[in-house]
Amino acid sequence: MMKDGANKDVANYGGKIFLPQSALHKLSMLNIRYPLLFKLSNTNTGKHTHSGVLEFTADEGRCYLPDWMMDTLGVSPGTVVKIETTDLAQGNFVKLEPQSVDFLEISDPKAVLENALRNFTTLTVGDIIELKYNNNVYKIKILEVKPESPLGGICVIETDLVTDFATPVGYVEPDYEKLKEENNKKKREQALSAPSLKGKGTMATKINYGKIIGSSKDNENKSFQGQGVKLSGKKVSDVLEKKFETEDLDLTGPVKPLELPPGYLFFGFPYKPYVDEFEAAEKERDSRETIVVFQGQGQSLRAKKRKDKNKGHIPSKNKVRSPEAIVIDSD
DSSP states (O other), X not given: OOSOOTTHHHHHTSSEEEEEHHHHHHHHTSOOOSSOOEEEEOTTTOOEEEEEEEEEEEOTTOOBOOHHHHHHHTOOTTOOOEEEEOOOOBOOEXXXXXXXXXXXXXXXXXXXXXXXXXXXXXXXXXXXXXXXXXXXXXXXXXXXXXXXXXXXXXXXXXXXXXXXXXXOTTOOOOOHHHHHHHHHHHHHHHHHHOGGGSTTOSHHHHTTHHHHHHHHHHHHHHSSOSOOBOTTSOBOOOOOOOOOOSTTOOOOSSOOOOOOOTXXXXXXXXOOOOOOHHXXXXXXXXXXXXXXXXXXXXXXXXXXXXXXXXXXXXXXXXXXXXXXXXXXXXX
């Protein structure tokens, strides 16, 4: 119904109204407290709500209201509405009830609600406000406000508001036991339908799990052999050995736990890293070349050459040890 629709979307999903210029002139002569808060009443039905003022740009004798506010008051275009100033306490708590389960699909409802309440000045118990998010309109009912007052409204400007949500209308608590059984059933069906689990394509077959278990069972059966004797001296009947038949081990069907015997570890299948032709050639060249390190002769602290202990080395000079005494014979 507004001539200028620039602010129509913002005003339609908010809690503020448009008043004529004469209302501002009259309010300026009165001793009222800011922010300007108003009580709107339908004289025919007795319903009321509260709001703030957005602009004084309405035509004389008219007041523009959001659609949700008109539904709350039960009025239609052209209906006479009583507007009077009022004072509301600063609110600190509000309890909201979404009117559809679609509100649960919002990823961050807290952020959406904080952004939407910036367009509201007051909240009144019983009102069903509208929020617009991602081209969807969500209706939310005000169930409870604090502090409580006979007017049933609070002011939400410059205040820390604690928000609580009630169960959305039409929400049914899911049967978690039934959902759990259905999920387990789907997992079993997927496991049975997997192509790797059909025939002998299991991991147990590839690592020869049957023989490993069979050998471990045989070793366990061989321990503590012999015949027992009772305290009375009579012999105990021989214990029948249960042999583990590996040939009858069924490795098909659903996945079975890989329970290896003590002393066995499974680290997966052998992995051969990729080696390109350059790395292969370099490794081959390194394997052919023998590098001899620490070559040469050592030196002692006396600045004399160390004796070479290598028997294969031929000394450069054959030194002859001088005798300890020389005997001289006479003619």
